[in-house]
Every structure is written in C-alpha cells, then in structure tokens.
Amino acid sequence: MHAFAVLPDDSTIHDLDIPTPSPEGRTVLLKVTRAGVCHTDTHLRAGGYDLGSRGMMNMKDRGIEYPMVLGHEVVGIVEQVGDDVESVRPGDVRLIYPWIGCGECRHCREGSDNRCAAGRNLGVARHGGYAEYILVPDEKYLVDIEGIDPSWAATLACSGLTAYSAVDRILPLEPDEPVVLFGAGGLGLTAVALLRARGHRNICAVDVAEGNLALARSMGASSTVLSGPGRGAKDIRRAVGGPASAVVDFVNNGVTATSAFEVLAKAGHMVQVGLFGGEVTIPTALLALRMIHIEGSFVGTLAQLQDLVRIARSGKLPNIPVVERSLSAAEVSRALDDLTAGGIAGRIVLTA
Template identity: 85%
Template sequence: MRVFAVQPDDTAIHDLEVPTPSPEGRQVLLKVVRAGVCHTDTHLRAGGYDLGSRGMMSMKARGIEYPMVLGHEVVGVVEKVGDSVESVRVGDVRLIYPWIGCGECRQCREGHDNRCAAGKNLGVARHGGYAEYILVPDEKYLVDIDGLDPSWAATLACSGLTAYSAVDKVLPLEPDEPVVVFGAGGLGLTAIAILRSRGHRNICAVDVAERNLALAQDMGASSTVLSGPGSGADDIRRAAGGPASAVIDFVNNGITATAAFEVLAKAGIMVQVGLFGGEVTLPTALLALRMIRIEGSFVGTPAQMQELVRLAQRGELPHIPLVERPLSAAAVSQALDDLTAGGVAGRIVLTA
C-alpha cells in the first residue's frame, strides 16, 4: 500500500510502498477516505516538541519507529476484519479513535486510553491515516458516523474531541461567567461552538489573526481580542467583562500561558491544551492565594468521542470551516507548511 511518511531527521514527506497489513483477531483494516491535518503533525514532522530550557523532546529518542505515517483524524471504509470481529463488517464507514492505550493498565481498564503511559497512538507509534489503508488494533475504536459529512466527522477524532474534553474541564459555570479561549484555529473554533451548544454565553476569543476572530464570532464568541504588540491581559479582561473564571489555551506557549494566568479570577482554572512549546514562570504564592488550578488536557476518552459524535448527529454542534484537498504526498507537505505558517482558517481535510 502507499503511505506518505516522514523519515528520521528529514521533514520531507515521502511517497512509499509498504506491505498492506492483514487484520487478525479484533483488528480491522480500513481504506482511508478522509484524513484531517492537525498541528500535532507539524510538531511530529519537525521531530518533537519544544520544552523551553529543557530542550527538545525528540520522537526519535523516544523510540518511535520510522518511517512514521502521520495522520490521526481518519474516516475509513472497512476493507477486511479479523476473525474475532463482531460489530463491523466490510463496507461500513467508520470514524477511528486514534489514541490507543496498552489495554492493560488501570487507565485503560477505566476507559482512559488517552492517559496511558505506554500508548500506541495511530499516526505516531502506529501508522496513521496519510496512507491508502490503516490498521486499527481493536474494533472498539471504531465509531459509526451515519448521517455526518465524513470530512467534518474526521476532525472530531482530534480537534473535536480535544475541544470537547477541554470544555468538560471548565463547565459547568454560570452562562455569563467569562471564559477566554486562546487560539481561534480549528481547535478553538470547535471549543467555542461546543461552549455555545452547551449554553455558555460569555466567550472571549483571542488570536493573532483578524480572520480567525471573525470566524470565532460566527461560531458564537461574544467578544474578541486581537493579540499582538500593544495588547495584553487588561484588554482581555475588558473585552470579557472582568477576570475569567476559566481559560482554555489552545496555543500554550510562554506568552499565552503567562497571559492566561494574568486574566484569571480567584479560583479560576487554566486548561492548557496547545503544544506550541516553551515555558512559563509563575509566582507560587499567587497560585495558593488565588487558588488557581492548572490542568493539562490531551485529547479525550473513547466515551467522550462517542458522546461528541452523538451531539453532532443530533445537529447540536455547528460546523467549523473546512478546506478539502486531495490525499497525496505533495498535499500533506503543503498542508503542514500552511499550518506551520498559520495560514489556515478552520481545518484542512485530505480526501482519498
């Protein structure tokens, strides 16, 4: 089968032929029809994550096998099934939950695959969706998306799920308590839409691009702040109508994390989601005196993805803007370049 992959210490996307896997047991082989493009893929192509003064977290040093086939927002058509599969059959269209755990630890047994310390995520430790076919290790990771646009459905596996899980960490609040969302790309727009769908009214979007802020208003943001030189925490508090009860930071670099801390109300919560990297220095006494809670959030659970898909199927989740492009090595490379440059409004989905 054809895959579009990266090699170690090489940011080029290579068009390669590799053996097509044959499913066994509860495994399922799907033909890829949609593959969303995520900012996480840009970091993986670069080789890792910026840890500030701690240097770089290298994927190569962590034992990731190459060639690495990226792509974790995947919708596919069932091509073959293992001999123990019961819930799907050839021809079924399914969304894939990609955050695969070991299946044995306490977190996995409790349904929190995304918390597994030995995770084997699709598109990272296992071949992902920038390929002709994708092998899913268990049928339980497949979700029926009947009635949904497959391109939009693909984004629910990461941007949708990540936003849904982050919103879960800040709600319930009173509908008019300020919630600030840093970053109005695909993730931030989805979070704003989910906040609105769950009845929240005071949502302040912060971004460096006016185009993204206009989209944020379309999704339901009640106020916006254009970030950059000359703007700061005072502008955000003013736009939101006061200190924020919660901040969801989909950028999460040194600048946004510092601003998030500054805009929080007493007993506020910072939910840090983005992987743009860097570090932040916070006054420890104020953490205690202001009772600030800081929580990292990485994607979500299989149950949360099921809930999110049902929400979408009921028509309670507004669509985010999508840009469709053909699935090819050149298109993968261009999409990652565009995301790195910040030139994408909404989400790119590659179509096979």
Template identity: 65%
Template sequence: MVDVELPTPSPTGREVLLKVERSGVCHTDTHLRHGSYDLGARGSLRLVDRGVSYPLVMGHEVVGTVVAVGDQVSAHHPGDLRLVYPWIGCGDCAECDGQRDNYCAAGRNLGVARHGGYAEYVLVPDEKYLEDITGLDPSWAATLACSGLTAFSAVHKVLPLRPAEPVVVIGAGGVGLTAIAVLRALGHDDICAVDLSAENVAVARGLGASASVRATGDEVSKDIVEACHGPVAAVIDFVNSGVTATAAFDALRKGGRLVQVGLFGGELTVPTALMALKMLTIRGSFVGTPEELRSLVALARRGALPHIPVIDAPLDARSVQDALNRLTRGGVPGRIVLRAADA
C-alpha cells in the same frame, strides 16, 4: 515528505482494516515532522525518545470504509463507514482497563506510534475504537477524532460554569474554533476568542464567540480582561506558548482555571503565593477518552454542534506537505481535510 510503500495488512482477532476516505491534518503533525517539542529552559523533547519511529505514516483524524475484519470482530462489516479513535493505549495497564487510553504511558497512538491515515489503508487494532458517523459529512466528521475530541475534553475541564461566566479560548484555529462550537452547543453564552488572525477571529464570532481579542499587542492579558469586563473564570489555551500561558494566567479571577492544551512550547513561571491566595487551578489536557469521543459524536449526530470550516485537499504526499506548511505558517481558518481520490 516522501511516499512510503507498505504491505496492506490482513486483520486478525479484533482488528479491522479500513480504506481511508478522509484524513484531517493536525498541528501535532508539524511537531512530528520537526521531530521535537520545545520545553523552554529544559531544552527540547525528541520524539524518538518518546517511542516515535521514522519513517512514519502520519494522520490521526481518519474516516474510512471497512474492507476486512478479524475473526473475532462482531459489530462491524465490510462497507461500514467509520470514524477512528486514534489515541490507542497499550491495552494492558490500569488506565487502558479504565477506558482512559489517552492517559496510557505507553500509548500506541495512530499516526504517531503506529502508521496512520495519510495512506490508502489503515489497520485499527480493535473494533472498539470505531464510531458510527451515519448522517454526518465525512470530512467534518474526520475532524472530531482530534480537533473535536481535544476541544470537547478541554471544555469539560472548565465546565460547569454559569453561562454568563467568561470563558476565554486562546487560539482560534481548528481546535479553538471547535471549542467555541462545543461551548455554544452546551449552552455557554460568554466566550472570548483570542487570536493573531483577523480572519480567524471573524470565524470565531460567526461560530458564537461573544467577544474577541486580536493578540497583536504587548498587553494581551489586559486586553482580555477589558474585553471580558473583568478577570475571567477560565481560559483554555490552544496555543500554550510561554507568551499565551502568561497572558492566560494573568487574566484569571480568584478561583479561576487555566487548561493548557497547545504544544507550541516554552514555559510558564507563576508566583507561588498567588496560586494559593487566588486558589487557581492549572491543568493540562491531551486529546480525550473513547467515551468522550462517543459523547461528541452523539452531540454531532443530534445536529447540536456547529460546523467549523473545512478545507478539502487531495490525499497525497504533496498535499500533506502543503497542508503542514500552511499550518506551520499559521492562520488556517478551520481544518484542512485530505480526501481520497475515489471518495
């Protein structure tokens, strides 16, 4: 991790330049630092083969103050505090035309394919990617751009369900805790949190999980079924390793749904007959759409969304390094958010 000197951009057209006030630290950044994803028996996927160029200024959970706008910007002005939707598409394909930027095959994601928010300033290519967060704590609001959005979108891939149908959340880090908060905000009652960390499980209970499993044994699926009093309707796996995905699959009831979110790597081998006989659904989920972020921010501004713990740290290269090291080791109880020195 090194400091990189870049010129401050001047916005044109619909571009907006923001001074970064907060920047959340995401586990995706640990993969960017490592340079690849684990594909199990298929080896690894190098991020440079996916269009990532180094050196890269990471950071995609960004809250900033507008400092300059292009000549076609109409709705934002210097001094506005805004949350950035970072999962920016190419702008030319059918998915982008349909406001599904995160489905774009040639995405230009902030902090991934273009320089992001671990910086003094960030250039957003279109004002449509900015959200008003008036009334929200900026540090918590920053987490909504990825942790919140990822959880919100994944939850909506298992709902609607009866409130008493068990939904299992594997991984009670920042994203998993937000999923629990979203489920509770939407009126779901039966939520089982699964994590290695006793501290994370305790935080999950405080946010509204009705059951929990410490995933320290060899029979996690059995422990889940026992904690939920039977096979479950849905599992959202925010770890998504070979071990957790297998446990999730084995815990599903007939008609159950598994939503795979985490990027820890590995593979899942499933019996093809059981897929048909049990009418199971396995679905991947990657962040969310701009409309989903708008809905999430609206939920937060209504005061309906419980806050996950936020750990503040300075916005500098050393803090980025330390935060990524903590995430790599695991067990961070919430989300680390970096704060600019004058914010």
C-alpha cells in the same frame, strides 16, 4: 500500499510502498477516505516538541519508529476484518479513535486510553491515516458517523475531541461567567461551538488573525481580542467584563500561558491544551493565594468521542470550516507547511 511518511531527521514527505497489513482477531483494516491534518503532525514532522529551557523532546529518543506515517483524524471504509470482529463488516464507514493505550494499565482498563503512559497512538506509534489503508487494533475504536459529513467527522477525532474534553474540564459554570479561549483555529472554533451548545454566553476568543476572530464571532463568541504587541491581559479582562473564571489555551506557548494566568479570577481554572511549546514562570505565592487550578488536557476518551459524535449528529454543533485537498505526498507536505506558517481558517482534510 502507498503510505506518505516522514523519515528520521528529514522533513520531506516520502511516498513509500509498504506491505498492506492483514487483520487478525479483533483488528480491522480500513481503506482511508479522509485524513485530517493537525498541528500535532507538524511537531512530529519536526521531530519533537519545544520544552523551553529544557530543550527539545526528541521523538526518536522516546522510541518512536521510522518511517512514521502521520495522520490521526481518519475516516475510512471497512475493507477486511479479523475472525473475531462482530460489530462491523466490509463496506461500513467509520471514524477511528486514534488515542490507543497499552490495554493493560489502570487507565486503559477504565477507558482512558489517552492517559496511558505507554500509548500506541495511531499516526504516532502506529502507522496513521496518510496512507491507502490503516489497521485499527480493535473494533471498539470504530465509531459510526452515519448522517455526518465525513470530512467534518474526521476532525472530530482530534480537534473536536480535544475541544470537547477541555470544555468538560471547565464546566459547569454560570452562563455569564467569563471564559477565555486562546487560539481560534479549528480547536478554538469547536470550543466556541461546544460552549454555546451547552448554554454558555460569555465567551472571548483571542487570536493573532482577524479572520479567525470573525469566524469565532460567527460561531457564537460574545467578544474577541486581536492579540499582538501592546495587547495583553488588560484588554482581555476589559472584553469579558472582569477576570475570567476559566481559560482554555489552545496555543500554550510562553506568551499565551503567561496571559492566561494573568486574566484568571480567584479560584479560576486554567486548562493548557496546545503544544506550541515554551515555558512560563508563575509566582508560587499567587498560585496559592488566588487558589488557581492549572491542568493539562490531552485529547479525550473513546466515550467522549462517541458522545461528541452524538452531539454532532443531533445538529447542535455547527460545522467548523473545512478545506479539502487530495491525499498525496505533495498535498500532505503542503498542508503541513501551511499549518506551520499559520493562516489556515478551520481544518485541512485530505480526501482519497
């Protein structure tokens, strides 16, 4: 089969011929029809993550094998199934939950694969969806998306799920308590839509692009702040009417994390999601005196994805903008370049 992969220390996307896997037991082989493009893929292509003064977290040093077939927002048609598969059959269309753990630790046994320290995520530690076919290690990771546009559905596996999980961490709040979202790309827009769907009214989106802020307002943000030189925490507090009860940082670099801490109210909740990298210095006395709650959030659980799909199917979740392109080595490369450069409104989904 064709697979569009990265090699060690090489940002080029290569069109490789690799063996098509055969499913056994509970595994399922799907023909890829949609593959969303995520900022995580840009970091993986670059070889790791920026840890600020600690340097670079190198994927090779963490045991990731190359060539690496990226792509973790995947919808496909079931092609073949293992002998023990009962819930799907060839021809079924399914969304894939890609955040797969070891299957043995406490977190995996509790259904929180995304917390597993030995994760075997599709598109990272296992071949992902930038390919003709993808092998899913267990039928339980397949989610029925009947009635949902498949391109939008693909984005639910990461940007949708990540936003859902982050919003879950800050609610419940009173509907008019200020919530600030840093970043109004695919994740931030989904978070706006989810907050509105759950009855929240005071939502401020912060972004460097006015086009993204216009989309945020159209999806229900009550206020927006254009970030840039000379703009900071005071402007955000003014927009929401005071300190924020909660902040979700979908960018999570040194600048946004610093602003996030500064806009929080006493006992405020700061959820760090983005992987743009850097570091932040926080006064330890203020952390205690203001009783600030800081936590990281990485994607979500299979149960949360299933719930998110139910919400999407109900019509309560507005579609985020999706740009469709063809699934090929050239288009994978162009999409990753465009994401790295910024300016993409919503999400890019590659179609086969």
